[in-house]
Amino acid sequence: EIVLTQSPATLSLSPGERATLSCRASQSVSNYLAWFQQKPGQAPRLLIYDASNRATGVPARFSGSGSGTDFALTISSLEPEDSAVYYCQQRSYWPPLTFGGGTKVEI
Amino acid sequence: QVQLVESGGGVVQPGRSLRLSCAASGFTFGRSAMHWVRQVPGKGLEWVALISYDGSNKYFADSVRGRFTISRDNSKNTLYLQMNSLSTEDTAVYYCARDAPVAGSGLFDYWGQGTLVTVSS
Numbered sequence: 001e002i003v004l005t006q007s008p009a010t011l012s013l014s015p016g017e018r019a020t021l022s023c024r025a026s027q028s029v030s031n032y033l034a035w036f037q038q039k040p041g042q043a044p045r046l047l048i049y050d051a052s053n054r055a056t057g058v059p060a061r062f063s064g065s066g067s068g069t070d071f072a073l074t075i076s077s078l079e080p081e082d083s084a085v086y087y088c089q090q091r092s093y094w095p096p097l098t099f100g101g102g103t104k105v106e107i
Numbered sequence: 108q109v110q111l112v113e114s115g116g117g118v119v120q121p122g123r124s125l126r127l128s129c130a131a132s133g134f135t136f137g138r139s140a141m142h143w144v145r146q147v148p149g150k151g152l153e154w155v156a157l158i159s160y161d162g163s164n165k166y167f168a169d170s171v172r173g174r175f176t177i178s179r180d181n182s183k184n185t186l187y188l189q190m191n192s193l194s195t196e197d198t199a200v201y202y203c204a205r206d207a208p209v210a211g212s213g214l215f216d217y218w219g220q221g222t223l224v225t226v227s228s
Contacts, residue, residue, distance in 0.1 A: 034214055036152075043202055043218035044152065049209070055216070087152055091213030095166040097142075097154040 116222030129203030
């Protein structure tokens, strides 16, 4: 099973600042890594797939990078509505499909 | 637009069974593999099971294999999760999610709103 480790656990920033979230895999997942955003009381929403591809309707301030074992989600200029928990997920070697533990972004 | 609506959650005693449903609309259900993913309130996400578009292939997380069954009725555009021998560790919000139409998939592109299952005596 591939383990995904996200850091930091919590990120507290101000509107307009840049946020960088990290996801590290226990073995290479190539570029088969996705990022999801989850707001309180809501289902997760797909933001980024295959490391760097934005899903439909996702604002351009969200970008993904990385390959192999180290990945990042960057929010270039934080908006108040970006407060959420962000999860990474791998689909390189499954089952099982696995998620990281999440990073909470507070604005 | 794609819609996934789960139902069937509730409070159940340990050792009992429960069946969840997920009604799909806005896409060709019979062409999409489907997943169940769960989340303990306040905790992270855990993939539970996958069923292929035609029901011929099924995969399960180790934590539920042998107790949970996934099935689908393409004529009714509905996905199911039969949960047997429930334990308190199965308490979670259960989401159904569509498997994205990309190569190799295992990517969740649309999610339902979730249904809460509470296992308690």
